[in-house]
Amino acid sequence: MSPAPANAFGPPKPLHAAFGWITLLFFVFTQAYAVATSPADALMGHLQKIMYVHVPSAWVEFAAFGVVLLSSLYFLWKEDERADLLAAASAEVGSVFCGLTLVQGMIWGRPTWGVWWTWDARLTSTLVLFLIFVGYLALRSFVEDPHRRGQWSAAVGIIGAINVPIVWMSVKWWRTMHQIQSNPRSLSPEYLRGLLLNLAAFTLITAWFIWRRYEAARYERAAEHVSQAAALGGYDG
């Protein structure tokens, strides 16, 4: 267990706050830019603009669950509790974005497909992924011992991450109503630029959220480490 750094306490450093604000401004800008520059879609009209939140949400959700996978593996390997905290933070943020993807997709689906929901492979697999990480978070809240919680949730997180590629490939493996992945060549540049910019903005936001959750957990731990020093300090070997 590493001792707490001396500067572990206190309010967020100015740099952190600045990063948050800049990210927010950048996000507002990319949204405005994408909406303003993209022409109305031939089929969907202005509905198409949901894409600029829907697709980046889905992508960062994958990325967040990927972080869960990697930090869980690292935790089991090195037993570094920071990896566990990072996994927890990423799982929370990933679940939120997964939920957002679902909600945005449903809002999009209602006018385009005429239903809120259909049992399509992409949709279902996304919902399942969401439920898996709800289970992961439930497990974390049911287990109090930190070491036990770390090991158990690492196991569940690693096994759960198997489902990310399934969601990704679902449109290829099964015939779905949902759009299959396009690539830069198949998407006209007016749309592509906005999408990529928003992707960058979402990635920054996600990193910011994960970082903040992770920091909060670290402060808690640091406080405990200080109490450890206080508790153990007096003893003479």
Place this chain on the structure above:
Amino acid sequence: MALDARGVARRFGARWVLRGINLQVRAGEMVGLLGHNGCGKSTFMRIVATLLKASAGDCFVYGSNVKTEGDDVRHHVGFFSHVPGLYDDLTARENLAFAATMLGFPSADIDAALERVGLTHVTHERVRGFSAGMQRRLSLARLILQRPRLLLLDEPYNNLDVAGIALMNGFIRELNAAGGAAVVVLHDLVPAEGVIDRTVTIREGRVHVPTVADFTHDGASPEAVTRPAGAAGVS
């Protein structure tokens, strides 16, 4: 060295229950562990038995680290805890047979162990209906099969009648004669008379070294009252 605890500490949430226990037990030594309710005796025993991880500090059993070499430690340690750890739907004999296989002694003499703890008359009855003391006796029979080199007994005399206490003491002495060591959690030194070499008291998460004050105050606060630790010790 049978047991070598160096600064073993454990917290639950933010509360540090053990704050650095230092305890050395040589092979052949029998140590009584005293302390008031909730001071952390069971927690310490569970850490030594590899059932709980220490938050800080190191602990060795016959040279094996309890944190990293759990399997070696489990070969040496026999733990008699607050709970019997038996299967209610198996008979007394089946419980012991299962334990013997799991311990790696599939050919141990189970009936002899049952006879020794006085449970021959219920060999083929299920444990479900056993009285508290009968369950404790059956747990003792499991220890008899195992013959561990380090005995960890957490309030071993609970629920046992006079004959049961004599049984328990006989078993402890036998292991001692074979060179084994023991740590025994006690609240009352009387039943352990003659089997304990010395006592150690946990207070405020550390091993307490008694001072003159301990033997002079009048015991007004419930927490502070402990029978003078050295009084009945033999060593």
Place this chain on the structure above:
Amino acid sequence: MALDARGVARRFGARWVLRGINLQVRAGEMVGLLGHNGCGKSTFMRIVATLLKASAGDCFVYGSNVKTEGDDVRHHVGFFSHVPGLYDDLTARENLAFAATMLGFPSADIDAALERVGLTHVTHERVRGFSAGMQRRLSLARLILQRPRLLLLDEPYNNLDVAGIALMNGFIRELNAAGGAAVVVLHDLVPAEGVIDRTVTIREGRVHVPTVADFTHDGASPEAVTRPAGAAGVS
């Protein structure tokens, strides 16, 4: 008459554990109940507490039949059993507050009871993490709220440290002074010295009347060995 057991018998399956217990306890009398492991002490206590039905015989608590007038009996009886009977997810205080309401004393002084058993420092902690002795103390606090007229204590000193034993004895004496009666299951008379008026031994399912032979044999068979019952009794 606080307790009047007439030929109370109980079988499990085909085995008769109790074969006709006759025991009269007057109000204000404190009786120790002895007997070797598995002789049926806990079974008898559970029958008196209305938790188990007798297979034969009658039993009255302050004139109410335990079989047919259970609710009246439960108003009088306080039972301290092998298990603590607490809710792990409630705090110490919440557990007592719940017990007080259920006992019909919603305005009882809970903090005073907690203070008396020395658990003030964990008033708002959940019972889940309590040590064995702390749970026993909390159960004792519940009895303190109840102030029953007939105390049934099944090995009450288990898990308690020296201060806890003093607490328990103080409580028993207090109820006694108020005219209450008690039946206390014991294996060891030492901690109960001064609170027990007389002892009764169960052997082979009946109340055993000691004969000269009991004091002369050498205790070779584990079942037969019991500390001479009358030796430490006061009456």
Place this chain on the structure above:
Amino acid sequence: MAFRDDIRRTRAIVWKDLTTERRSKAGFSAVAALGVTILVLFGLALGPDGKALQNAAAGALWLAILFASVLAFNRSYQVELDGGALEALLLYPGSRWAIFAGKLIANLIFVMAMLVIVVTVGIVLFDVRIPAQWPSIVGIMMLGVVGIVALGTFYAAMSSRSRAREVLLPLLLYPMLIPVLLASMEATKAFLFGDLLSASGAWVQMLSLFDVIFLVATFLAFEYVIEV
């Protein structure tokens, strides 16, 4: 006087059960999430055919509620078994019905809350069109839940003290609940598809009848089940 005490006891048990539930942090949300998961399983098992799904929606909803609430019933007595709390509960003076009433009300609150979530998700997933008579459907749901909870709380009291409790409860409960389930499903369907208004009336009557029978019978029988 004694009656007032019993009411107070009932309140204490409701409070205790809900507090324990709340304390085990995610307890409620976990059960609700499980209800949703079961809905998804049904959706997958029924295949992607929209029409078939709509037809089966009422059935799937009720089954999901049933399966999830059985867990709640089991939990509500599991709490009593850990550490022998049931023994202490039985030793308190006062009427036995107070205990049953307390458990019943706590379970009712719990299952109703879960029902709100599961039904909302079910409406979306199974593409249910909400008819104008939706208040009637809410009424039917209430009636159905009362039947399920009354019998579930009662049987859980028995099964929790046997071995094999997790198995015994659903095994006793499901067959006994089939009339209630059938009536609830059919009444829900009748309202959902707008027709057969007269038929739904008969189902609602049957449902109310069963509720009354179950409530009376369980209150009367509880004393015998909980003793010894």
Place this chain on the structure above:
Amino acid sequence: MAFRDDIRRTRAIVWKDLTTERRSKAGFSAVAALGVTILVLFGLALGPDGKALQNAAAGALWLAILFASVLAFNRSYQVELDGGALEALLLYPGSRWAIFAGKLIANLIFVMAMLVIVVTVGIVLFDVRIPAQWPSIVGIMMLGVVGIVALGTFYAAMSSRSRAREVLLPLLLYPMLIPVLLASMEATKAFLFGDLLSASGAWVQMLSLFDVIFLVATFLAFEYVIEV
């Protein structure tokens, strides 16, 4: 030598689990009866339409097996928890995988036996016509059961030791098993309706892949989960 000891330990655990199961009198028959009851509930929820029933048969069968076996997984650790037996189990020397293997095999035997009963009843209830390729269907059932039991035994080791154990196990298990269930259902359907032989091949491949992943992952991870 040490390996032989571990094999002996595995055998002892299998024997112990099955004996306990047999002793708790109604254990196995109760779970099987419950599986059948769930099938009946599905039949009722789907309504009396014969065609719809036949289409849903594969799905209903797999769900009934899943719901019933979750109870078996929970029981298999419940036995360890009563009276602190798990503590004793963890104190025995030897490799941890021996414990997992023992529990896995015992559960596999249990679920397979239950499956025979549930499937037989299901064939009758849902009026399933047995195709000529029934041995392939048996093979698929085996594959599906291995996936369910591997993951179920693994997750039960965790959830049984947390609070809210009855809820946590299905909540973790059901979503993770959806690929396995879907593959099993689709493969079963493909064989049942005789067509799409090529498609069923892909499903069987997917099923086998998941089985391998689950078995390897759970055997590797069990040590971390059971410690502490």
